[in-house]
Amino acid sequence: MEKKPNGQPDAGLRSLNHYQNRLPKWRYWPRQKILPLVRYETPYLAWLQEKMRSPTLDSYFAFTANLGTHTFFTVFLPILFWSGYSTLGRGMLNVLAAGVFWSGFIKDLLCLPRPLSPPLQRITMSGSAALEYGFPSTHSTNAISVAIYALALLWSPDNTLNPGINFSMQAALYIYAVSIIAGRLYCGMHGFLDVIIGSGLGALIAWVQCQYGLLFDSWIIAATGKQILIVILTVLALVRVHPEPADDCPCFDDSVSFAGVFIGAQISSWDFAKSDLAWPEPSPDTIPYRFETLGWSKTLLRILIGVVAVFVWREVMKPLLLRLLPPVFRGLKKAGLLLPRRFFTQASEYEKVPGHLKDNDVIPSFSDIPSIFTSMRHPRRRAVSIGPQSEADAYETLAYREKRRRESISEQTQNRGTDGPILSNRAPSKLEKYEHMMGTGSPRQSPEAPAAPTPPVANGSTDQDEQAMFSMIKKPRVRYDVEVVTRLIVYAGIAIIVIDYAPYMFDFLGLAP
Template sequence: MDKKSNGRTDAGLRSLNHYQNSLPKWRYYPRQKLLPVVRFETPYLAWFQDKVRSPMLDSYFAFTANLGTHTFFMIFLPVLFWCGYPSLGRGMVNVLAAGVFFSGFIKDLLCLPRPLSPPLQRITMSGSAALEYGFPSTHSTNAVSVAIYLLSLLWNNTTLSPAVRFASQAALYIYALSIIIGRLYCGMHGFLDVIIGSGLGALIAWFQIVYGPTWDNWILEASGKEVLLLVLVVLVLIRIHPEPADDCPCFDDSVSFAAVFIGCQVAAWDLSKSMITSAELTADTIPYRLDIGWLRTSLRFIVGVLIIFAWREFTKPLLLRILPPVFRGLEKAGLILPRRFFTHASEYGKVPGHLKDDEVLPNFSDIPSILTSIRHPRRRAISIGPQSEADAYETLAYREKRRRESISDNYGLSGKHRQASKHSVSKLEEYESQMGTVSPRQSPDAPTSTQTSSAFEETANGSSTEDEAQMFSMIKKPRVRYDVEVVTRLIVYMGIGVIVVDVMAYVFDVIGLAP
């Protein structure tokens, strides 16, 4: 099989054994053991979705899914640092960074697809969400880790009134359940995805609850060499992040949040050594008191957010312009360790000025559309059919599986039994018959199992190459990614962490927004 230099294959040369050819045995074996579970639960997910679907729930779960995204947390986490709660802010960064990184690590390690569509309909307000693998659910990991961590703080808080504590706890339970059930309802994940994702989130929250205070003390008292060692360890974890079999953007999100984690730890350590911090709380607390008033508090947030966006709007294009020549020199010296699906610097002249992708932190120009989505939650997309390379491969693989089963049934069943089976199609069998198709049946009357088998045989015989090319022509193509983007993300998002935790203390003091 001929391959292009960036790891992609021509559509006409793709194989149904794609993952067996692309993954080492130690990764392919557990994938094949878990794949039947994903296929088995798909008809049940479709049945659940069909039973409870309504326009109101479509809007509710599509909107609440945004509350489990990296973007949501990245926008609102700075408030904790700028309003006198750095320990809570660092704890949230820790659980979110670990959740995004390790869920993305597992996704790219096993390359398991999302449940097939059809029979599921995917409901989302993010067009790029389906480009990632399905197992485990990062939304579920984030929601559960944050909910458990905050619940533990509420349980140990004696200053809040019982009514406020109860309302806060109820809100966290509703939040986590809405995210988890919403991933099933929206057809984005299966039961296995959300169960393992939730378990991973609970484990991460437990580590933060038990070891978080010790970790915070270590950071504030560490030496420069120890902080440098921490940075190197995280960079090594980024480097050993598994290479996916398909062009999946999980790695990008992992890099971004790992960089934010590095920036926050280094900034907390640096700020604790300065004289500007508040002595009333921890050594890395940006001074703040409620008596400065709501106006100055709001101005702190507005100024801080503008500086973050200005940093990224300036630094990202600058790095994308100056790094390619550096990478070409390193590539000639044999010092570059390239990743699949990232174009090498020797293969392009310059990086386009405005890369359209799903950033952890949105572009400044994207904010109006985000606000519009919040004001009009009914603006969600409902898609049916393959949306990513992983979807397309799974559709083709399941189609081949059904074709082989059909041939086996034709040899093993008498005509009488086949005729009888035509009149005993259950709802689950109807949903199962839609798996592996490109588009759903429009008629409410389900075709018989014999008709379905014939359809599979017809599409699988003779024109498999054309059918495969057509399949891949329907999916959303990930944009070209460039090798310099990894280092760019590291620098930009490390800088964001440093700005939020450290730099803004000096900015607030200079412009008169400190207490």
């Protein structure tokens, strides 16, 4: 079942032929080897979820999932810089940017699905999570990389924190990492393999940062303009070679956003370190701050003004760039200088980009802030979804149904020549009931009352089934080619405002020590 590019499913679980046609052999082969593991895990995840479910845990894990998102860290990181912890801020930014980029890279490389629902129930405060591929878990990558990096700093002999505070912070980090990873399983968003590989990726990234992070930061601050340009071009080249997914998956958008933040952070740290305003200790690009001088009121005012500046930049620059860039892209296309990406509508095919794109931006818009605070104040306002949430889920449901149909035909063929079907009085186990639910796609289907099989057609399901299933799911919005450059510029600008411009603003307003 093929669709036009602007109607592609969210994040894919289509027939095997779809992936075989869309992916080169070196990407298709590992996908087909790992996919059975993803399916094998699902009944066990459903059993675990049912054993643990409670309203309190639903709220807890749905809420703590927000602490592993890109949005949380992107709002939290500027506070580190503005509080005089530039080295810590850069380290956190490095591990998060690497985690988001490389986990998204692997997701789009292998195009592996999330565990099926049903039998799992997906519990979340974000409706966009199911639009991405499942392997590996970016939440797990972020949580582990941040926790290990922070623990390494707490274990450092140079650490001067009070032993009681040190112990409390270490305990909080362990609870944080376990909550995020266990929550991904509990909420039905990921399988064991997703979180294991995601955690391993996070540990690797944290190790690299602990070993080479300070050397890289020192090199950046002492670099020449040409060396900074090489860093920028290297990151842009990585963005360009980011794998083209088989489906319309938004993983690339997050990777581009953090690539932009990383680029902006290197430029601004290099530039601010050369200014007279920067403090030389503990690093040459330290933003001036002393709590004893400023106190709570001015500290909070610094943060408020800085956050407002970031939101204003995004609110002004994003719509401006979306208006200015389409004519530029049309000219570049005529000159043959564009390398368009799949699932992004080219500028020659539209007149202008709509003013209010429903997006899953790393930095939310002003209009999204009330709903964010409402969710934070009322953690019980989570969504519990059963059944396909995206076309990706729908295709996997149909693919698994086709798999079971073929297995049934094979069993019937093997039983021919016997006196009749072999009957068993044994009641099906819980895991068998959950396995039976896989491929039903029905939120009303219970494990105690399996649905009657649907008469198959050539593709293993009825047209009526497919229409009903696809009518339930959320359609992806049209994405435009200019959004990639827009994201790079906007998010690079956010980092420059945080590190390079905010200190001058604080100094001008009398909010510097």
